Amino acid sequence: MVELTKIKIFMKIIRLLFLLLVMNTKGFGQTGSHLCAETKSKRVSLTQSRSNTLNLAQIATTELYDVHFYLLDLNVERTTTDLFGAAEMHAKVLAPTLTGILFELHEDLAIDSIYLDNVNVSNFNRTGSAVTVPANFVQNDFFKVRIVYGGSPPNQATNPLAGGGINNASSGSWGNQVTWTLSEPFSAYEWWPCKQSLTDKADSVHVSITTDSTNKAGSIGLLKNVVDLGNGKHRYNWESVYPIDYYLISITVAAYVDYSIYANPVGATAPILVQNYIYDNPLTLGYFQNEIDHTVDFIEYFSTLFGLYPFHAEKYGHCMAPFNGGMEHQTMTTQGFFEDGLTAHELGHQWFGDNVTCATWADIWLNEGFASYTEYLMEAKFNPGDEVGLMEDVHNNVMSQTNGSVWVEDSLNTNRIFSSRLTYDKGNAIVHTLRFLMDNDTVFFNVLKTYQTQFAGGTARLNDFKNIAENLSGLDLTAFFNEWYYGHGYPTYSVKYHFNGVETILEISHTASSINNTPLFTNDIEVKCFGVNGSIGTYRIPITANTVNTSVPFSHEISSVVVDPDNWIINKTGSIQEDINLLSVSAVDVNPFNLFPNPAKDVVYINGTIGDVVTVYSVSGQLLFSQKITNTKQAIDISSLSKGLYMVKVNEHAQQLIVV
Missing domain, CATH: 2.60.40.1840 (Aminopeptidase N, middle-beta domain)
Structure with missing residues (x-):
């Protein structure tokens, strides 16, 4: 009993110390750098951009084919980023002819061999990160290319332009060593051969990870099986049949325990697995379990707002890794801890970013602005009142400088793409403004659901969302987007x-x-x-x-x-x-309306503009009724009004009405 008491006291001390750390982190995220933004932008150097990989002509060459399927079969350990294995890409030719299949792989990784439709190809070309395999295909041909490769991926010590596509570190809090990937926006090629194009989602992906039997290996989709290879190694076979963008494919390897729970959102035909790979330190799960369990509540709530969790036939879950934030890998987010705001944000990405992905990095608001707003929605639902302070912090960070647009003008610059102030906080704030302008939550959330349904499994641009919002709300949102999305300041x-x-x-x-x-x-x-x-x-x-x-x-x-x-x-x-x-x-009234007779009884007439709306208020400010003007001499029935003074408004103009 004494030992148990000591353990409980020790756990309380550990929890308090970690809570202080998380509170400090949360405050920094709100007033300076958003945790999700920090994760993505700090993993790249200030000079990292898309132009460090392929040039525009090479990027255009990758668009000559459409990827249907990826297979990754890799050997990975928790102690190093070194890896070896093979990757397959199955694709369809889009161009009239295709004489070279171009994909990306960082030059620090050695290619052992390449097979095109099961035939070894020795005369492939490597120019920097661009790998070109000679081919002779015509439009609508299908092909399969297999790359056997391995080595030591780049890191910032060996290559200052590296983006941290694959990482290895130990948790300072829990002691676990982890190997994990983080590919957004341009770093997938640092650990596997791929086509880095937002608009070309693979239809399905299989990921096989061979690792020491003391490890667990997490990835996307469903874990089909774990094969004991009999040599101290296990192979984890993950499969996903949902469309997925290149940067959302991930692997994470560590000594984990599997803590699985289930969500039951309305509309699901079966419980949704929430599979969590948590450090095997015996204190870790107990410390985070309550916060992890909140994921179930968030899935069920967000499903009512945005539509059923989009990957409900597979899973959602988390893999822990020692970094200060999260990354929304499809169906299995990588997170450093489980603060509610971070968990809600990364879960929100499963709708905004994963199910529907921005078609260009200039449109990153469609991912990060809406995922950031899910934090506000979560607080309003589960911690009423806290959302007020959250939005105040968001506004204060935006207004810490006088300019800057949500729209990303330099979409090759990673630090601008993931600007905490503009992409995350201003992006979050203008979603809130849009909700206010619609002035109808049923309409607002119907817009979000329709956007998710219409572009499910695909990509979208700003105008795609704008068209849905205008069609369903009846508003002309041109000025809103010109002023708040493309515009600067406040x-x-x-x-x-x-x-x-x-x-x-x-x-x-x-x-x-x-x-x-x-x-x-x-x-x-x-x-x-x-x-x-x-x-x-x-x-x-x-x-x-x-x-x-x-x-x-x-x-x-x-x-x-x-x-x-x-x-x-x-x-x-x-x-x-x-x-x-x-x-x-x-x-100053340049466009007054006429109200007659005044005083009036039973009926009053108004000369105004067809399409405008007349609103009638009591002197206390209570809205009594409204009526659309359909005639240049519009009759307004006031027979239900008691004798007295009223205010009649059309647009910003108002006149007194005396009812007798």
Whole structure:
């Protein structure tokens, strides 16, 4: 009993120390570098880019065929990155003729032999990382190329341009030594021969890993079997039949224990395996088990938001590796620890990034922006209130500099692709803004589900998502994407206000932080008015110019005004002040509507623009009803209204209506 008590105390101390480390890591991720971004960008040097591998002509040559299947048959140990074995690629010819099959393999890895359709080819050519196998095919021919290779892959000590495609390290916390891969965006060729093209997903992949019997080897898809080879080695055979991009294929080897659990999302015909390879240190699983179990809750919840977990016929899971973050390898994420935000983010990628992958690195928002937003959704669901601080941190990091777009202008630069501030945080924030602009969660999540269904197993560009969002919401999102996705910076809003005895007049102006790039932001914003008597009113205001004058049906003396109280928009607040000269909007109203007769009984007529929407409010700010204008002289039935004063609004314009 004494020994057990000592062990429990020791475990509590270890857990506290690790919690402090994770809390420090989490804070750094929110205000400086996102954990997922840190994982991907720190694995490459500042000079790493796509141009370090193939030139544009060579890349074009790889597009002359379509990959259908990969087979990796490798010998890997937990003590080294050295590997040897073979890789097969099965493909179909797309070009009218194909005289050379070009793929990538880092020059540090030696090629023993190449077989094309089972025939040895000795006259292949190697130029840097480009390997060309002579061929004689015509369009629609199928071929199989097998490469027997091995050696010591590059690392930053041996090659400063290496991207850390395969890594080996020991966990400082748990002591386990691990060999793991991390290929995104351009580093798969550092450990296996492949075609690094986002738009060419393999239809299926088999991965066989031979390793010491004291290890376990994790990879994508389902573990079909583990073969005891009788020589102290085991072969782990993994198979996946879902389309997959090159950078999402992975291997991880260490002394693990298998902790498997199951999720039961609505719509699944069978429980979904969640297979976790956890360090075999006897303290590790107990420390992380509760956090790992949250994965089940997240799968079930995200399936209600985005559609059923896309790889439900195979699995989801994790392989631990000693690095400060995670990588969304398809069906088996590699993670250093299990903080909820990190786990939710990498799981979110199974929809946004794995099931549907960005077609170019310039469109990385479709992967990282939405995966980052799953962190917000997770917090709102499972830790209500924490999402508020999370979005505040996101906004603060974005506004730590005055410019920068979500769109990646230099899509060959890894550090820009995985910019924590722009790709992750600003990308996250504008998904939140888009949700606000749609003003209907049913529509918003239907957009996400439709996007997942329409592009399942494939790739998409920004305009593909935009078209779905516009079609389902009925909104024209051109200005939104021009200002928030392609545009730079953020607005600073200032407000002048005055209660004129009947209604509150607002003058809302904004300046842009990157005025030469994006001088105007034309989204709606919310303004919250606080009365001296304790009354509160929140109003949604369309912003159509740098200065907008409008009225709101807040009929009380005002003590204060807050812009964007729920943090839907990346913005700062300038001056908020009362202006007693702000008596009405008539002086600046360039497009007033006519309301007659006024006073009125039973019916009132409005002359306005067909397609606009009339909204009627009580003097307390309660929305009573709305009606679309379908006639230049529109009749509005007010027979249900009691006698009194009301506010009628069309767009940003408002007039008082007296019902008698």
